[in-house]
Amino acid sequence: MFKYLKQLTSLVAMVAVLFAFTTESMAAKKSKTLKNTQKKGFVRCGVSQGLPGFSNADAAGNWTGVDVDVCRAVAAAVLGDANKVKFTPLSAKERFTALTSGEIDILSRNTTWTLSRDADIGLTFVGVNFYDGQGFMVRKSSGITSTSQFKNGISACTNIGTTTELNMRDFFNSRGISYEPVAFEKADEVVAAYDAGRCDTYTTDKSGLAAQRTKMKNPDEHIVLPETISKEPLGPVVRQGDSVWEDIVRWSLNTMIEAEEYGITSANADSMKTSDNPQIKRLVGAEGEMGAAFGLDNEWNLRIIKQVGNYGESYKRNIADTGILPDRGPNELWTKGGILYVPPSR
């Protein structure tokens, strides 16, 4: 009988695994993600493998960036501490699978909102935290100052698994230019290959170009061409099927943008509680029941503003002061000539 002991043990193990999985999938209830997050004590957030200004880790492993701040805002709202976030660096190729398979709960990784991504693959985009567009970078010495100078046979380095690959084809095709696409899996390798001279141009979102430029051997030798060839609204993404979680992430982002609109900053948030403006009071949890629908307390938005700051503070800290894109361009409030416009918190 001992002969079969080994088979028997493995069989028992298999059956045990089977039951473990069954009970987990049966526990699916309405806001499973919120419940799990509160139980774990941290927000699971998918970010890039290092894009200065958006999501980048320093030598000590501290993540900073505007994409990172969205996850921190959610952590401040649901857990009360903006630092309770576990960041998972993901390649462009891995990101959606990581989200749909449940490895992360928010994907905040300079991801373009498109119809097919929103509708096809089990994802929901909750908003836009950066309005971007695809551009080209070339070496200054090449003398190219506009995409109209591109000629047949040009080679272009980029990332795989991005909208960039598709836009690039549309762009070159519509101009009848033959080109050589060289697509890498990781951004660092794209930069290394372009920097070495493998490609004549490097194409990705303009914010990405500006950020990666800071990583080059000699940033001054490269320029970003003025043309923008596509619309790239970047924003956080959640899994389809948990609308409460989706709302929490959406309104965490909206709170940051609206706080800037009403002049609420991390420094003055507490004093705003006594403001005369009811809209401001709602944004700092001093009026109405703004958290109940999410299953949160009333000061969830106050914590976001106090711990992470409003959108303007986040932009200044991560993108403007680091010299990546000092000019806010379209990412300015609608009241100041930009296109940042969010529905009201009321």
Added chain:
Amino acid sequence: MNFKLKDIGPQLMTVIAVVLVFGFFTYNAQVNMENRGIDFGYGFLSQESSFDVQFSLIEYDGSHSYFRAYLVGLLNTILVSVIGIILATILGVIVGIARLSPNYLINKFAAFYVEFFRNIPLLLQIFFWYFAALRALPLPQDAEPMFGVSFLTIKGLFVPAFIWQNFNIFFYSILAAIIAIIVIRIHAKKLQETQGKQTPVLLISIGLILILPLLSFLIGGVRLSFEVPVLKQLATTSFIYEGGVSLPPELIALALSLSLYTATFIAECVRAGIQGVGKGQKEAAASIGLTPNQVLKLVVMPQALRIIIPPTTNQYLNLTKNSSLAAAIAYPDLVLVFAGTALMQTGKAIEIVSITMFTYLSLSISISLLMNWYNKKIAITEK
């Protein structure tokens, strides 16, 4: 029928358990995909892919289907595997024999090569060859011509293209030469067996394969001309070669690192195979008056091959599977094109990964069957 329950019981239980586990995972995947609104299906394969690929053996651009993109990736995988296997085999055999050389320098050099290259992870070697080579190679405008017509640059290797006239006549002449050689070989073997006469088969073969195609040029109207790559300026400091054939540096780096790595293992197989043939065999062969060449060809190699082939098959399989590391350096193989870009654009993770897995499985099994057939052919045939 006298088997007992205790004989088949455990096997039956294992089968049931495996079926249950697979069934459970399939069911679970279905339920979860339904919950998240993900459709399952292979219909996307006929949709327009709308992305371009750097390097392709068949005509392809973004207006073709995802299935076509799959074929592009598959062919690129096969291409780099075939190049890798050929180079690795040649290098492996040379190094394997060199390791048995009585010459101290050759022997130690071969041993050093084997120990060095097989003990460094392959991915690192690929990165090294790609990025080191990229940094070391000249820009197109600075490249020194090789033989006056080829250019090795950071943007790839540019070689002249062959332009044939009446290529089919040339092709038939080679075919005729090969058939003639086979006939002569069979005839020579018969002569050897019946009358003990030796025929200089090698000389005749070389002569035939040279003379027949030459005749096709002289009287068959075959013409060959070359299209030499020409430097073209794209911008002030940006150049490219036009015309001719270009091999991307990604392919060169990948084929080079795969073959350098795998050759070390093949070298060890070859060394083990030759050493596995008993010393007495060689001495016996020498004592009946065979020349050293004949000893190697007729006595040692046939026996050594039987030891060499099975482990070498494993190395061929490894090389083919390792070629999937191509994704790291932008060589558009099956993993990069299909399990990379196509997967991202469609979001059909389960479908695409399953097709990719099945494809690698089929490739491996094909290589394995081919090598097993060869192994059987050279095995001892009992008369």
